[in-house]
Amino acid sequence: MFPTAPSPDEPKLTRAGGALWRLHFNDVKGNIHIQEDPGANDHVSRIVAYRISDGRMANIARFKDVYFKPDGAQFITNDEESSGVIDAGEGGQLYLMTITDWNLIYG
16 A cells, blocks of 8 residues: 555544545546545445546545534445446436445454
């Protein structure tokens, strides 16, 4: 594992590696979907769309604070993650994905 620098927005957040590497594509249009895995940190993970054409980023999904933030009313775990984002509609309006709650598996 390669440690990364702390997030300037959340200095207490630590990660055991991971980064968005700069990639070069020829004639590619669309978005890259970035899935966060906070690794048992108190940051609630999201899925972020990165538009290749201009570098714009936007959140397209986020885990609910009520379940995954430590002070949430129905807190489950801080070790949530998503995987397998599939475009289920036309034009990027509907996505399917799986979520893993490690508390249910190992808790």
